Amino acid sequence: MRALEPWVVQPLETFLAESAARLTLLMTSSGQVVAQHGFSRSLDVMTAAALGAGIVASTDELARLMGGARFEALVHHGQRQSCMLAVFGTPRGRWIGLVVFGPETSVGIVRLFFDQMVQQLAAAAPREQPAAPMLAENFETELDASLKALFGR
Amino acid sequence: MTATQTALDRVTRVPGVRGALVVAAADGLVVAEQLMDGVDGQAAAALTGSLVGRLARTAESAGLRPPAFVHLRGDSGSVLAAPGPDDLVLVAVVGPDANLGLARLEMIEAAGRLA
Numbered sequence: 001m002r003a004l005e006p007w008v009v010q011p012l013e014t015f016l017a018e019s020a021a022r023l024t025l026l027m028t029s030s031g032q033v034v035a036q037h038g039f040s041r042s043l044d045v046m047t048a049a050a051l052g053a054g055i056v057a058s059t060d061e062l063a064r065l066m067g068g069a070r071f072e073a074l075v076h077h078g079q080r081q082s083c084m085l086a087v088f089g090t091p092r093g094r095w096i097g098l099v100v101f102g103p104e105t106s107v108g109i110v111r112l113f114f115d116q117m118v119q120q121l122a123a124a125a126p127r128e129q130p131a132a133p134m135l136a137e138n139f140e141t142e143l144d145a146s147l148k149a150l151f152g153r
Numbered sequence: 154m155t156a157t158q159t160a161l162d163r164v165t166r167v168p169g170v171r172g173a174l175v176v177a178a179a180d181g182l183v184v185a186e187q188l189m190d191g192v193d194g195q196a197a198a199a200l201t202g203s204l205v206g207r208l209a210r211t212a213e214s215a216g217l218r219p220p221a222f223v224h225l226r227g228d229s230g231s232v233l234a235a236p237g238p239d240d241l242v243l244v245a246v247v248g249p250d251a252n253l254g255l256a257r258l259e260m261i262e263a264a265g266r267l268a
Contacts, residue, residue, distance in 0.1 A: 106180050106182075106206070107180050108176075108180055108181020108195070108199030108202055108203070109199045109202075109203050111195070111199070112181075112196055
């Protein structure tokens with residue numbers, strides 16, 4: 001498990017231990033990865049983050065068209081593994097969680113411990129202001145640093 | 154009244170029962186519930202669904218039939234579960250003073266009629 005911010009580590013580790021999730025990705029609503037577990041290649045994690053953020057944006061628009069509130073979670077049930085995409089608020093803004101799990105656990109268990117992780121993240125988040133928006137000229141440097149932190153290389 | 158509501162009514166009428174749920178065992182999600190305040194239905198459904206599924210697999214691995222009734226006893230009460238048809242499980246959360254014998258009889262009978 002790798003995280004860009006140290007206060008994310010404990011809640012995420014607890015979630016992983018309790019839920020038996022295979023893959024987990026925490027990202028901002030714009031698709032910037034905050035923490036990951038189970039991914040071995042940076043290309044995979046960046047692709048999953050972009051797709052997850054895109055799906056959330058699509059469902060937000062779908063909810064708007066239907067005249068309702070935003071969807072909280074989307075679960076895709078598969079034969080061998082399933083995927084949950086959930087949106088939640090943190091003191092650092094709106095984040096997205098993408099969780100892939102197998103038949104060794106259940107969507108009820110994953111959802112239960114995900115909700116607990118969200119509460120723990122809200123309690124653990126530092127109260128100071130988040131960093132200023134990233135500028136185009138240092139985007140590549142920041143991206144390289146994030147990938148090193150997430151994959152340890 | 155549906156079979157699910159009938160089952161929940163029968164179980165919650167037993168003295169000491171604080172709530173009852175019908176749970177989809179594979180998903181650990183609530184199908185229907187009648188709970189007193191303070192009983193977390195989502196947690197009960199997720200954890201009991203997982204427990205019953207694991208117990209069934211354990212029994213199968215040991216060459217036994219799956220359990221017809223599960224009683225998980227704690228300091229301040231018990232969780233009871235009776236697997237029914239279609240991968241549904243009837244779950245009851247009971248206090249320490251509950252009539253467990255009557256609850257067991259009602260749950261096994263009601264679980265058999267779920268569908």
